[in-house]
Amino acid sequence: MKIVQLITxxxxxxxxxVHVRDLSKQLAMDGHPVTIISGGDEIIADGLLIEEVxxxxxxxxxxxxxxIKDFLAFLEIRKKLKLIKPDIVAxxxxxxGIIGRIACWSLRIPSVFTAHGWAFTEGVEKKKQRLYxxxxxxxxxxxxxVITVCDQDRNLALRHQVLPSEKIIxxxxxxMDSKNTSLEKGNREVVKILMVARFEKPKQQLELLEALLHIKHLNWQMIFVGDGSLxxxxxxxxxxxxxGxxxxxxxxHSNVAGLLSDADLFVLTSAWEGLPLSILEAMLHSLPIIASNVGGVKEAVRDTENGFLIRNNLSELLSILIENELLRKxxxxxxxxxxEASFTFEKMYTKTISTYRNLIVSGENG
Incomplete structure (x- = not known):
């Protein structure tokens, strides 16, 4: 298969x-020619470049x-797709997702859109919700x-009648499992709390800091990974x-896996999400999770089993896990x-490539 991955x-x-990078790398390793078309600045971020792509x-x-720019982007992407002649565009x-699907439709090229969280989900400002x-x-x-990365997003699209059920999977x-040999973390006095997220509007790091201020007398160390305007x-x-x-x-940070291996607890305080990779990465490193009950988070964080879902009680939940080492373990x-049961890269990759193949076959038959 000749594949184009298109991303904003x-x-x-x-x-x-990260999803596009890992997927493209594996596709290329399996012998599928992959081209990534992206907008924004021309420079690709460190850690996202793949030699084979x-x-x-x-x-x-x-x-x-x-x-104006959106129309020019449509013409530009359409021209690139005509030049590449892919079997499918992801x-x-x-x-x-909007411009790419219109361009593929106009060229009769099979395409699949992956919704990494809908722009009309709860938590997004109302005006933006209605527009999208x-x-x-x-x-x-x-x-x-359309691929949704969690059942919550599939149900949301069906509830709003965005697509018929046969078009959504x-x-x-x-x-990918990057777990290092587990470090011995028992019996240390200070509990290391980790949050990996951009400092932007949906992530709400200030909410976490305010909760921690209420329990500043406990033995914890908070580590934030990420940059951004906030x-x-x-x-x-x-x-x-x-x-301080x-x-x-x-x-x-270039070694998030190392930080996860050394952490005791992972927290994510988002106002909205799809199904965050950061939570799945924390889970593969055997960490308990405290997270907002948004998007598909509850499909990974099972309340009271492998962590807690926040219900206006963040300080209380932090206290429970900071003070109970056995519960954290x-x-x-x-x-x-x-x-291991539900969120490995291999499971995701197998279902994704099967979707690609089915679309190509249906496109040829259509």
């Missing part, structure tokens, strides 16, 4: 970008809605197949509340068990 940008590492840049494909992220819902309903008529996110506000909160000795900001082991 590859400028920074996020769930969709061809990269092409779309200068007009940007995140913000711009009717499309990721909202903006690329109306767009998705329209472009849904041109869609051959759930393929749960999966991550990082300064979090750093200011830490300074103003004299938490307990909170560390690492910025972007038992929940962490359950996380690893759930990961």
């Amino acid at each position: 940008h590859m400028n920074e590492i996020g769930g969709a970008q 061809t990269y092409m840049h779309s200068k007009f494909l940007i995140r913000k809605i711009s009717f 499309i990721h992220s909202s903006k690329a 819902l109306s767009i998705e309903k329209w472009v849904g008529k041109l869609s051959m197949k 759930t393929v749960h996110n999966g991550v 990082k300064r506000a979090s750093a200011q909160f830490v300074q103003e509340n004299y938490l 000795h307990k909170v560390t900001f690492l910025g972007s 038992n929940m962490g082991e359950k996380s690893r068990e759930i990961y």
Whole structure:
């Protein structure tokens, strides 16, 4: 199969970008020629480049809605697809998802759109919800197949009548097993809490810091990994509340797997999500999870089994796991068990490539 992966940008590492990278790498290793077309800045972020894959840049494909640039992006992507002549185009992220599906429809090229969380999901501002819902309903008529990364997102699309059920398939996110030999973490006094996320609007790091302030007397060390526009506000909160000795900001980090291996607890306080890869990576490292009950999170974090879902009680949940080492250990082991059963990269890859093949065959027969 000759495959194009189309995504709005590859400028920074996020769930969709890591998904495209890992999927493309495995496809190339299995002998499928892969081209990644991305917009945004022309520079590809460190950690997202793959030697075996061809990269092409779309200068007009940007995140913000711009009717002129969006139309030019459509023409540009259409031209690139005519040149490449792929057997299938796999499309990721909202903006690329709209433009890419229209371009593929116009060229009669089989395509599949992976929704890494809908832009009309609960938690997103209402005006944006309404806009993207109306767009998705329209472009849904041109869609051959849509992959949702969790059942919650599939049900959300069906409830809003975005697509008929036969056009939607759930393929749960999966991550490659990068687990190192477990470090001996028992009997150390300070509990290491880790959050890996961009400092942007949906992630709500300040909510976590406010919860930790209420339990500052307990023995914990908070480690934030990630950069973004809201990082300064979090750093200011830490300074103003004299938490500098307990909170560390690492910025972007090249060895997240090592940090996960050394952590005791993983936290994610998002306002909305699809099915976050960061949680799955924490689970493969046998960590207990505290996370917001949004999107498909509850499909991975089973409340009271391998962690807790937040219900306006974040400080209380943090206290429970900080003070109970045995509970952390038992929940962490359950996380690893759930990961192996449902969220491995191999399971995701097998279902995804099967979807590609079925679409190509139906396209040829159609």
